[in-house]
Amino acid sequence: MHDAEVAVIGAGPIGLETAVALRRARVPFVHLEAGAIGATMGWWAPGTRYFSSPERIAIAGVPLVVQGEEKATREDYLRYLRQVAGAFALEVRTFERVAAVERESGWFVVRTAPSSHGVGGMEEQRRAQRLATDRGLAEGEGARSAPPRRGEPTREYRVRKIVLAIGNMHLPRMVGVPGEGLPHVSHYLEDPHKYFGKRVVIVGGRNSAAEAAVRLYRAGASVTLCQRRPELERERIKYWLLPELEWLIGKGQIGFEASVGVREITEGAVVFTRAGGYVEVPADMVLLLTGYVQEPGLFEMLGVELHGPERRPRFNHDTMETCVPGVFVAGTAVSGSQERARVFIENAHEHVDKLVRAIVGREVELPERAVFEGNEES
Numbered sequence: 001m002h003d004a005e006v007a008v009i010g011a012g013p014i015g016l017e018t019a020v021a022l023r024r025a026r027v028p029f030v031h032l033e034a035g036a037i038g039a040t041m042g043w044w045a046p047g048t049r050y051f052s053s054p055e056r057i058a059i060a061g062v063p064l065v066v067q068g069e070e071k072a073t074r075e076d077y078l079r080y081l082r083q084v085a086g087a088f089a090l091e092v093r094t095f096e097r098v099a100a101v102e103r104e105s106g107w108f109v110v111r112t113a114p115s116s117h118g119v120g121g122m123e124e125q126r127r128a129q130r131l132a133t134d135r136g137l138a139e140g141e142g143a144r145s146a147p148p149r150r151g152e153p154t155r156e157y158r159v160r161k162i163v164l165a166i167g168n169m170h171l172p173r174m175v176g177v178p179g180e181g182l183p184h185v186s187h188y189l190e191d192p193h194k195y196f197g198k199r200v201v202i203v204g205g206r207n208s209a210a211e212a213a214v215r216l217y218r219a220g221a222s223v224t225l226c227q228r229r230p231e232l233e234r235e236r237i238k239y240w241l242l243p244e245l246e247w248l249i250g251k252g253q254i255g256f257e258a259s260v261g262v263r264e265i266t267e268g269a270v271v272f273t274r275a276g277g278y279v280e281v282p283a284d285m286v287l288l289l290t291g292y293v294q295e296p297g298l299f300e301m302l303g304v305e306l307h308g309p310e311r312r313p314r315f316n317h318d319t320m321e322t323c324v325p326g327v328f329v330a331g332t333a334v335s336g337s338q339e340r341a342r343v344f345i346e347n348a349h350e351h352v353d354k355l356v357r358a359i360v361g362r363e364v365e366l367p368e369r370a371v372f373e374g375n376e377e378s
C-alpha cells in the first residue's frame with residue numbers, strides 16, 4: 001500500500017498539467033494512467049492535426065513550438081507531452097488502470113490492475129466487448145469499470161483526495177444496426193494509407209467525418225460521405241476544411257448522401273433509409289464516425305452525482321470539487337458524453353489552477369498563460 005495526499009487519474013494533457021502544478025505546489029501525489037501518457041491521442045490516425053493553435057494546447061507554461069508554424073500533429077503533441085513529463089521528472093505510473101476505489105476511515109483506497117492500453121480507442125472497444133460477453137450483457141454495458149478479477153495482481157494506493165482527469169472519449173457511440181460488428185466496419189479512422197483503392201462509406205455529419213472524407217480521398221480511396229441531415233453542418237466543420245469538402249462534393253470527387261439513416265451494413269454495402277425507401281451504397285470499408293461516449297464507472301463508484309442526458313458530473317465551478325468531498329474533476333472529464341464538444345484542452349487549463357488552489361488551500365504560483373474563454377470553433 002502506497003500513501004499520498006492526492007491520486008491524479010489520467011495522464012492526458014490536463015492530467016499532466018495537474019501533475020506539474022501539484023509538483024510546483026509541493027503536494028505529494030501519485031499519478032495513474034491506464035495506457036501510455038497522452039493515450040487518447042495515441043489512437044488517432046497518424047498525421048491528425050489539432051484544430052487549436054499550439055499556444056492554446058501548450059501546458060504548464062512550456063511553449064509548444066511546431067515546425068513551419070503549423071498546427072501541431074498528433075506526433076508533434078505526443079513528443080511535446082513526453083518532453084513536459086521528462087522536464088518535470090513526472091513519475092506517471094503508466095499501464096495501471098484504476099479499477100476500484102473504496103472509502104476507508106477518511107482515506108480513499110485506489111486499486112489498480114495492469115492494463116495494456118489507455119481507456120479509449122479500438123483496444124478499449126474490444127475489451128468492452130469481451131467483458132460484455134463474459135458477463136452476458138449488451139455491448140454498451142460491458143464497458144463499466146469492473147473490480148479486478150480474482151487472482152489479478154493489483155496495487156493499492158491510500159490517498160486523501162482524487163483528481164479525475166479521465167477524459168470523455170472512452171467508447172464509440174454505437175449506431176445500433178445489424179452489421180455494425182462486421183470486420184470491415186469501424187468507429188476509428190486509421191492510417192489513411194489503409195484505405196487506398198477501396199470504396200469507403202463514412203457515416204457522420206461532424207468535423208471528424210468531414211476530415212476523414214477529405215484525407216481518404218487524398219489517399220486514393222473512393223469516398224461517400226453519408227449523413228442524417230439534409231445539408232452539411234457548416235458550423236460543425238472547421239472553416240478551413242469546409243470549402244475543400246464542398247468543392248470535392250460539387251465536383252463529384254467525394255460522393256454525398258444526405259437525409260439518410262443507416263438501416264443495415266452487409267458484406268458489400270451500407271443500406272440506408274431515405275424518404276420512405278432505401279438506398280444501397282457499395283462499400284469495402286465502413287467508418288461510423290458518430291462520436292464517443294464517457295464511461296461513468298469511476299464516477300458511479302465514488303458516488304459522484306451525474307446529471308442531464310450527457311451524464312455530466314456535478315461539481316463546484318470555483319474549486320472543481322464534486323459533490324463527494326475530496327473528489328475533483330478536470331479536463332474533458334467534466335463534460336460527460338458531450339453531444340457537441342464544448343470542453344477542450346484549450347478551455348480546461350483553468351480547471352487545473354482552480355483545483356490546485358482548492359487542494360493547497362491558498363493562492364499558489366501558477367505559470368503565466370493567456371485565458372481562452374471559447375475555442376477556435378466559435
Ligand SMILES: Cc1cc2nc3c(=O)[nH]c(=O)nc-3n(C[C@H](O)[C@H](O)[C@H](O)COP(=O)(O)OP(=O)(O)OC[C@H]3O[C@@H](n4cnc5c(N)ncnc54)[C@H](O)[C@@H]3O)c2cc1C
Pocket residue numbers: 009010011012013014015032033034035036037038039040041044048049050051052057096097098099117118119120165166167168169208298330331332333343344345346347348
Ligand atoms: C481527432 C481529434 C482532434 C482533436 N483536436 C483537439 C484540439 O485541436 N484542441 C483541443 O483542445 N482538443 C482537441 N481534441 C480533444 C482532445 O482529445 C481532448 O481535448 C484532450 O485529449 C482532453 O484532454 P484530457 O486530459 O481532458 O483527457 P484525455 O486526453 O482523454 O486523457 C484522459 C486519460 O485518462 C486515462 N484514463 C481514463 N480512465 C482511467 C482509469 N480508470 N485508470 C487510469 N487511467 C484512466 C485515459 O487512458 C487517458 O489517457 C481532439 C480530439 C480528437 C478525437
